[in-house]
Amino acid sequence: MTALAPVIPEDDDRLTALASERYRNDQRLSGDWNETLDTLLSHRSVRNYLPKSVPDSVLHLTIAAAQSAPSSSNLQAWSVIAIEDEARKARLNAVAGTQRQIAQAPLLLIWLADLNRPRKIATDDDAPAEGLDYVESFLLGVIDAALAAQNAVSALESLGLGTCYIGAIRNDPEFVARELELPEGVFPVFGLTVGYPDPAVPAGIKPRLPQSTIFHRERYDTTPRPGDLKDYNAALGSFQAEQAIPVIDWTEQVKNRIGTVEALKGRHLLAAAARKLGFQLK
Template structure:
């Protein structure tokens, strides 16, 4: 029996409700360990000083490579970082995320057109299709699909992880630190390790499905009652976790309210061109 089932007394309906902190309509008749691992996911920012078993990285990458990939182009790569000094430097570049240093493994996920460009050169073609924003978007999507497969595998192994979007704060410096070729870009990092029980977090509640699920056509507008209910639910979670209590709607407004909150990512377009992407 896996973590969510144990926490919820082996009750799949309770495991689904735990994700929202309210009952949700869902068919759980075919409940399985994969669903259990997915619905019990929580972010890990505190790790035990314990190395991963040999072969764990390779197993995680195999799971990542089992994700769908557009046209089988496989336009992504990963850089596994275990060296403490390099992790420390990357932590400084990524808004001083200290759990990068604490975790035994940092995996940096790349949108990687460089390999496709090299193949085009071998085939004596220019690869003009790589010069458009669609190709970068394709590579970013491929990297995200692969990484999320890896996260599910990590959870199923009893390990923890945390996405590091701040790798995009200073992408040129990250590229230099990792020795990336032109047309390769660090989309995000992922810390991996054994969760420290002293810093364990609970399953973070999400918006109710009535807010995000649209049938046939998009429903415009916001439901103030649904948002107010979610604000209250998230505040309860924050208080339980010893976090500052703030409404989710205010969090959103603060995060997107000014250019300064992008923390350098507002320059991403010009930086990507410096990294060799054409972006026509």
């Protein structure tokens, strides 16, 4: 029997559907559809998982995808730690404010800016490593970790798994460093929950700001775009209502997040914590 060819959606129809979910406005996308674009445009944060472990084969594929991300000067200044032990995961969850996605996910990945490895390469050969003492190198490690993690997210989603970034790991990086026995020069940038999404609690695609708000040509355009933020507040509100989460305007969320030091939840101390963990940040 001849195998049936896979059904390929009409490119513009599928892209229109994806744009509608992502923006909830009149944004249109056109061109050639492919599965990679579909995975990227369909991204959503998953906070409810099935009690099903992530196979080692999937984990190693994910790490390979992460290592395929670009790396500044090919320094590859990042590492990642897989956490599956429930007791350790619970201790890290306490730092993050006890989030249900961490409690439910069978796997928690902690992504690290890792300057310990390049420093060791230099010191083992009695070579200087002055460049590692500057903010640039710290940023390099953070950016490398973020690029690698996002590649991992795309790979995991293409395999049917769900993820959620956990920035709250930075609430207490010194505790995380002790818990994970991080050597000097290694900083926990964020966590990532990984697991199979619970179909009984489907995650929606959160709308993003209109392209007209964030996309510029040739120079930064400060011309006001009346209605953009109001329309986005409405789009996000409809998403929040559908997901049965508190409805709050995005502009209010922004003001609440940046309005006070307390809203940073301890992360105003990150520079001091980074220095204690071996980063001079000159």
